[in-house]
Amino acid sequence: xxxxxxxxxxxxxxxxxxxxxxxxxxxxxxxxxxxxxxxxxxxxxxxxxxxxxxxxxxxxxxxxxxxxxxxxxxxxxxxxxxxxxxxxxxxxxxxxxxxxxxxxxxxxxxxxxxxxxxxxxxxxxxxxxxxxxxxxxxxxxxxxxxxxxxxxxxxxxxxxxxxxxxxxxxxx
Amino acid sequence: xxxxxxxxxxxxxxxxxxxxxxxxxxxxxxxxxxxxxxxxxxxxxxxxxxxxxxxxxxxxxxxxxxxxxxxxxxxxxxxxxxxxxxxxxxxxxxxxxxxxxxxxxxxxxxxxxxxxxxxxxxxxxxxxxxxxxxxxxxxxxxxxxxxxxxxxxxxxxxxxxxxxxxxxxxxxxxxxxxxxxxxxxxxxxxxxxxxxxxxxxxxxxxxxxxxxxxxxxxxxxxxxxxxxxxxxxxxxxxxxxxxxxxxxxxxxxxxxxxxxxxxxxxxxxxxx
Numbered sequence: 025x026x027x028x029x030x031x032x033x034x035x036x037x038x039x040x041x042x043x044x045x046x047x048x049x050x051x052x053x054x055x056x057x058x059x060x061x062x063x064x065x066x067x068x069x070x071x072x073x074x075x076x077x078x079x080x081x082x083x084x085x086x087x088x089x090x091x092x093x094x095x096x097x098x099x100x101x102x103x104x105x106x107x108x109x110x111x112x113x114x115x116x117x118x119x120x121x122x123x124x125x126x127x128x129x130x131x132x133x134x135x136x137x138x139x140x141x142x143x144x145x146x147x148x149x150x151x152x153x154x155x156x157x158x159x160x161x162x163x164x165x166x167x168x169x170x171x172x173x174x175x176x177x178x179x180x181x182x183x184x185x186x187x188x189x190x191x192x193x194x195x196x
Numbered sequence: 197x198x199x200x201x202x203x204x205x206x207x208x209x210x211x212x213x214x215x216x217x218x219x220x221x222x223x224x225x226x227x228x229x230x231x232x233x234x235x236x237x238x239x240x241x242x243x244x245x246x247x248x249x250x251x252x253x254x255x256x257x258x259x260x261x262x263x264x265x266x267x268x269x270x271x272x273x274x275x276x277x278x279x280x281x282x283x284x285x286x287x288x289x290x291x292x293x294x295x296x297x298x299x300x301x302x303x304x305x306x307x308x309x310x311x312x313x314x315x316x317x318x319x320x321x322x323x324x325x326x327x328x329x330x331x332x333x334x335x336x337x338x339x340x341x342x343x344x345x346x347x348x349x350x351x352x353x354x355x356x357x358x359x360x361x362x363x364x365x366x367x368x369x370x371x372x373x374x375x376x377x378x379x380x381x382x383x384x385x386x387x388x389x390x391x392x393x394x395x396x397x398x399x400x401x402x403x404x405x406x407x408x409x410x411x412x413x414x415x416x417x418x419x420x421x422x423x424x425x426x427x428x429x430x431x432x433x434x435x436x437x438x439x440x441x442x443x444x445x446x447x448x449x450x451x452x453x454x455x456x457x458x459x460x461x462x463x464x465x466x467x468x
Binding site: 069 | 231
């Protein structure tokens with residue numbers, strides 16, 4: 025009996041893993057765009073994958089896994105805050121932030137800063153639309169909002185970033 | 197600037213800013229391993245940073261406790277029976293040295309060791325350029341990592357690379373088996389991650405590929421020193437006297453593609 029249960033769990037686990045695996049690349053890209061730090065992003069995707077596994081029964085049959093999982097990743101990115109423990113570890117981190125910024129062009133630094141200033145919902149819409157190239161329908165499904173709201177968020181984000189983009193274009 | 201132009205520019209800027217920071221396939225495997233293992237599925241999962249913090253806190257408590265006991269013993273009952281004052285453990289920042297540089301990028305979920313063999317720390321590793329190949333702007337080679345310790349240790353996965361450019365330590369645009377013309381020349385089969393056990397004196401190899409031809413808007417840069425962080429994180433091994441010119445590629449500035457640590461060199465063995 026135990027063996028049967030274990031076998032059943034293993035099969036379910038493998039099936040879920042097989043569904044999830046192709047989405048991890050885009051999930052890491054989304055988390056990196058939202059957190060702008062690679063270790064934070066990986067942490068967020070790990071937590072999201074764990075949550076997805078635990079909540080897999082809540083997913084309605086036939087629901088597309090991609091927006092469902094990306095929504096969990098996006099929520100995880102919002103909830104992730106640098107806790108006290110994490111700040112204790114900061115001194116051991118590599119000089120990635122400053123060094124990576126130094127290596128970036130001025131344009132990418134500008135856009136990173138501008139992204140950080142956007143509210144979470146607007147930043148998510150911009151990233152989904154212009155970095156992951158999702159359709160407005162997918163942006164809405166992932167953001168958990170209506171199609172009109174998704175369009176509005178993308179438009180607001182674009183307006184907010186336009187000044188930065190124009191300035192960086194003029195410099196180059 | 198038209199709306200379409202703004203949108204196109206935004207797409208380009210986002211890729212330019214974010215792509216170099218995105219982790220590769222190894223991160224995907226770590227995510228799966230961490231999320232799908234039974235402890236994660238059914239129990240409480242300790243994240244990599246929290247786990248490291250708990251480990252650090254444990255060290256602080258143990259050291260602090262030991263100091264406290266030691267002080268109490270030295271002082272005898274000088275505190276009139278009151279508990280000895282708690283010792284405050286100092287926060288020790290990593291030390292800098294020419295050969296071992298603290299560029300810790302702890303791998304979020306280090307692989308378990310093989311029958312008690314520990315992952316190789318930077319302190320026991322030395323690095324040298326084993327071989328170099330390539331032409332027409334694309335270069336490749338193998339970095340040999342030698343276990344200079346007295347016991348066997350393991351390496352598994354991808355190293356991280358920083359370069360020293362104009363006196364500054366800079367994260368390189370490392371991609372993992374991105375499929376460049378040299379590393380992807382092995383009958384289309386990209387190198388795979390394997391656990392490599394290094395006996396004392398043995399070498400493991402990291403194949404790399406880079407472009408020294410300007411490609412895209414990002415400027416090229418030259419480095420004479422590479423800082424190689426082992427897959428499990430920690431300090432880095434310095435490889436000096438290795439002139440490399442790094443340009444853009446695969447959406448990364450200062451692009452350098454690497455293969456996972458391997459027990460055999462990739463170049464000069466007929467595979468490339």
